[in-house]
Amino acid sequence: MSRFSSLLALVMVAVLAGCGRPEFSDAEKQTIASLALSRLPPLKPDTTNRFADVPAAAALGSTLFFDTGMSGGGTVSCSTCHKIDRQFQDDLPQAVGVGRTNRRTMPLAGVAHDPWFFWDGRRDSLWAQALTPLENPLEQAGNRAAFTHYIKARFGERYERIFGPLPDLSGVPANASPLGTDAERAAWNAMPGAQAEEVNRVFANIGKAIAAFERSIAPPQTRFDRFALDLAAGAEPKGDAAFSSEEILGLKLFIGKANCVTCHNGPRFTDVSFHNTVVPPV
Template sequence: MLAGSSEPELNDAEKRTIASMSLSALAPLPPDLTNRFADDPGAAALGATLFFDTGMSRDGNVACGTCHKIDRQFQDDLPRGVGVAETNRRTMPLAGVARDPFLFWDGRRDSLWAQALLPLENPKEQAGTRLAYAHYLKRRFGERYERIFRPLPDLSGLPASAGPFGTPAEQAAWAGMTQAERDGVDLVFADIGKAIAAFERSLVHGQTRFDRFADALAKGGMPAPENDLSDEERQGLKLFIGKARCSTCHIGPRFTDNEFHNTGVPPVADLPEDRGRISVLGEMFADPFNCLGKFRDGGEEACGELRFMQKGSPELVRAYKTPSLRGVGDRPPYMHAGQFATLEQVVNHYATAPRAVEGETELHPLILSDQERAALVAFLKTLSD
């Protein structure tokens, strides 16, 4: 058990590490050079409207906000998200998402605005088509759109619903359109993503008791009593940045390295096979809305992440994104398909390091006592607002 006064228990290296994990150490949000509307207030306001609009779905009952609930860290507390149908993955929280170089648990999209488009056409999420969304936007928000973006294309002679996904009839209708017509619809669809992304850039992490504790240490003082960590929480913090090696991946102010790792998380019975990052690389490069595509604003110099990412390493088999741990104590269940119901189960998994069902797990067994495991969980709960 650590002493009640933590400062003598922390060496200078530990203090520097802790200070680097505070929100105060977070650099300003960089501009999105692929989206010239990213910081446009009008685009953000339209994006917020679209984010919560259930009309942005096939059945009129599902919005982005259906799974990304505003009062639940923009997630839904479910093992797997439920849109038009139940999906195969856990809904990720959205605070700080604008800082992620790749999006989704497997990183299948390389920008926030490209990410926003995928659920709109996913048959288990919002299940619509891009032409149906273009008609809806023109009918409901045409004047706002044109004031922010550009004149809308003439959609009067086009079918009510068509796209490269959807029903066979909708796909056939899309194939029957001219290339110029498809390009016009795709441009509107990309703008929808850019508006939603502009709104999502405003979603940030709130300061926590851990941050106030870390800031006090960084200034050479002691935290106020209401911001101090208990003996157990301090022990968990020392384990987190030391013996337990959690901060190898959960690093920095957002507690993530933004990378993908195989940690031997078991698959969920009865779900389709999910091989993680390795399965989506081809899809990412084929996506017409990726950074190298024609709907990107700015030059290709903004596309370094896509051009230089790992493209086929065995390490990507069953590898999933390192999620931010901010707020983690308030949003069970955990992992990419809600495999673990509690933080205690998560810590036990990382300590025991079971073999992966495919590929090689990056974990190694840790000898942690029950008291040390409880301390880690106690510390993780200090990362909630």
């Protein structure tokens, strides 16, 4: 056992034996307060999506988010993995859509505050992130031509009230995508450039509607937030906001000697630490 582990064990024994409850210094209290959700800044305008704060776009995005028609087989929706009662994730080690993926589902609560998306940060806008699972063969396994036809058939009037007229799709193949199967790619490559551009525009607007909905998903206040607010106000945390001695020691380590807070800092850190919903790394 290391010297640090031995010291921690002795501290734990002393606390549990009633020899004292650990206290926070003023500096520690300031650090803890900075981690509360109440410190989240107002959302910045999304300069990549002029529909980001349009209520009708968010309403359409919500419909699409829960619609299994937004998948190749009609059995999977965004909400299959992003469950509303689990901070919009699924508690599984690997997400399962049409197939099993190699990554865990990320929570969406507060996602609009993030600058990068996916575990590897490969998308830099929320609407571009929203589109990616739609054509992933292991997630929703659809293709952009099919989605465009689906939007026109099911949501044409709603779409046009928000984004303007839909294009003429009479010559667009039922299934086509630059990222799809061999047959879908061949169909896509055979399309005139202007027609492919029109399909891409509708597909992009699908992502912008879903992103407008996801932008509205705020993280709920947790017991850590209530603890931090009470502590900052100089009040003794009560009820579920009262931390046990073990939790206080863990928090002191988190912001102190263990240095976890170096990476897990700011209000969004609470998606991966003291919340009831724990989201471990990949």
